[in-house]
Amino acid sequence: MSDTDLGWTTRRVISARADVLSRRKTGKSFLPQMTTWIEQLSSDMPELRAGGALAICLFSDILKQTQRGAVVSVLVGLLGDADHKVGDNVCQALKKFPFDAFDAVMICIGSTSSLVRTRAVSVLADSVELSPSVAETLFTMLDDPSPEVRLEAARGLAGTKPFRPETMDRMLVLWKSSVPTDRLGAVIAIGRMEPDSVEERERCLVASLEAFQDCDPSVRDASHYAIENLEPDVMRRYQLFLKAIEDPSDIVARSAVSTIRDIAKSGHDCRSAVPGLIRNLSRRDAVLRSDCCKALSVIGTPAQKAVPALIAQLQDTSPFLVAAAAQALWDTAKRVEESLPVIELHMQSHELGVRERFCTVLFSMGTAALPLAGTLVKALDDPESDLAWAATDVLGEMRPSDPKIIRAIRRLRKHRSPIVRSAAERALEKIGVHSESSVLDSFIAAADRARELCRQAFDHFRSSLKR
Numbered sequence: 001m002s003d004t005d006l007g008w009t010t011r012r013v014i015s016a017r018a019d020v021l022s023r024r025k026t027g028k029s030f031l032p033q034m035t036t037w038i039e040q041l042s043s044d045m046p047e048l049r050a051g052g053a054l055a056i057c058l059f060s061d062i063l064k065q066t067q068r069g070a071v072v073s074v075l076v077g078l079l080g081d082a083d084h085k086v087g088d089n090v091c092q093a094l095k096k097f098p099f100d101a102f103d104a105v106m107i108c109i110g111s112t113s114s115l116v117r118t119r120a121v122s123v124l125a126d127s128v129e130l131s132p133s134v135a136e137t138l139f140t141m142l143d144d145p146s147p148e149v150r151l152e153a154a155r156g157l158a159g160t161k162p163f164r165p166e167t168m169d170r171m172l173v174l175w176k177s178s179v180p181t182d183r184l185g186a187v188i189a190i191g192r193m194e195p196d197s198v199e200e201r202e203r204c205l206v207a208s209l210e211a212f213q214d215c216d217p218s219v220r221d222a223s224h225y226a227i228e229n230l231e232p233d234v235m236r237r238y239q240l241f242l243k244a245i246e247d248p249s250d251i252v253a254r255s256a257v258s259t260i261r262d263i264a265k266s267g268h269d270c271r272s273a274v275p276g277l278i279r280n281l282s283r284r285d286a287v288l289r290s291d292c293c294k295a296l297s298v299i300g301t302p303a304q305k306a307v308p309a310l311i312a313q314l315q316d317t318s319p320f321l322v323a324a325a326a327q328a329l330w331d332t333a334k335r336v337e338e339s340l341p342v343i344e345l346h347m348q349s350h351e352l353g354v355r356e357r358f359c360t361v362l363f364s365m366g367t368a369a370l371p372l373a374g375t376l377v378k379a380l381d382d383p384e385s386d387l388a389w390a391a392t393d394v395l396g397e398m399r400p401s402d403p404k405i406i407r408a409i410r411r412l413r414k415h416r417s418p419i420v421r422s423a424a425e426r427a428l429e430k431i432g433v434h435s436e437s438s439v440l441d442s443f444i445a446a447a448d449r450a451r452e453l454c455r456q457a458f459d460h461f462r463s464s465l466k467r
Helices: 007-025 031-040 046-058 064-075 084-094 098-108 114-127 134-141 149-156 163-175 182-194 198-211 217-230 234-244 250-265 270-282 286-299 302-315 319-333 337-348 352-379 385-397 405-416 418-431 438-467
Strands: none
Touching: 007 134, 007 198, 007 352, 031 046, 031 064, 046 064, 064 084, 064 098, 064 217, 084 114, 098 114, 114 134, 114 149, 134 149, 134 319, 149 163, 163 182, 163 198, 182 198, 182 217, 198 217, 217 250, 234 250, 234 270, 250 270, 250 286, 250 385, 270 286, 270 302, 286 302, 302 319, 319 337, 319 352, 337 352, 352 405, 385 405, 385 418, 405 418
8 A cells, every 4th residue: 555545644653553663672661652642532633533543453452551441431432423534443442442441332332323323333243252241232233223233233243152043033034124234234144154053054045145136236245255154065156156257346246256266266167257257357447357367367277268358458557457467367378478568667666565566476477587587686676675585586486597697696695684585595596506616606706707807808908008
């Protein structure tokens, strides 16, 4: 994620987290920083309240026991905050203090504000194992007039152990609701249940299959997990998801494509999904197209018909889609001639994640990616150790014979990062340079000496001309 994708408060919190971890190692006090975050909870600025709640969530383990009561009290008071980011962060922070916040959150269940009740139920749902009374409370909240509260209650009951037949019966009734959020909550809960009998499992599966055809895309998406959990027959699941990969909802289609990919990974023949995956490559959603490329990669050689559509994806503006397409071209048809020039361009990206992603693609190509060895050598000097590590591993797979490249890898045996040094040793071993006395090392040393003798001879000749 780029810096511009994060709010300024979030960036400060992430930076502060690194600072806190550093202080832990050195034994320095970090409590003054926590005091600042607590004070932010009372700020008039939503950004500061959200940042304070996020910081407390991230660093809940360093909060002093004497501070917990006051902090929990302030957080509970923010459950009704009109800013959604503040509310979300407050809920996540309260979940870090299940015992300290339990009584106060239970009181909020009776609030007249549906927003407070929704967030309180969301927090309580993660505390369902603390007390049997929690499950009973969530059960009663299924009758709440607010659909959002009922949704959170259903999600909480989904995690109830052991399996309760009365919960299943209630969810199957809720599934028949005309309100989409009720059906969504019911399907989520049904999908996470572990029925004791075959008959109970079959009843849940029937509801999940009905949800698979629901008019609401969020319900259809939730049904995918339910079917995966309840349907033991892999090929029956495959036939269902085969129809869903071209769902008009991008979210539903992505979920179905991901499931098809997982089924292919388990060794099943999924070539019948190829035509639908190819058609999806003409859709607008870049994430869906990237997922389709990954599925085609797993299917492998039987997906060679996708080559023209995959080549077209190389021109997309999304680097991660391009990387997925380049990988699929290699995995399905061992094609590199179209992708290597594009990969070379993306290796100049300012985004570390982009360059690392393309290193992964080049690694899989091995010696076929050798034309880009020079580009990888430049990455060896990158200030980011992770990139130097990735590039070194790729060069090892390329098996270059150029003495300059081998010298560049040898220099990394003195790199400041141990993971880079280790990668350099592995790369040299793959190339054939096992030690300083190896034949190739001797050849390189001889070439260096010859070059130096030539330079000295030329200097001597030039000096003699001057005389």
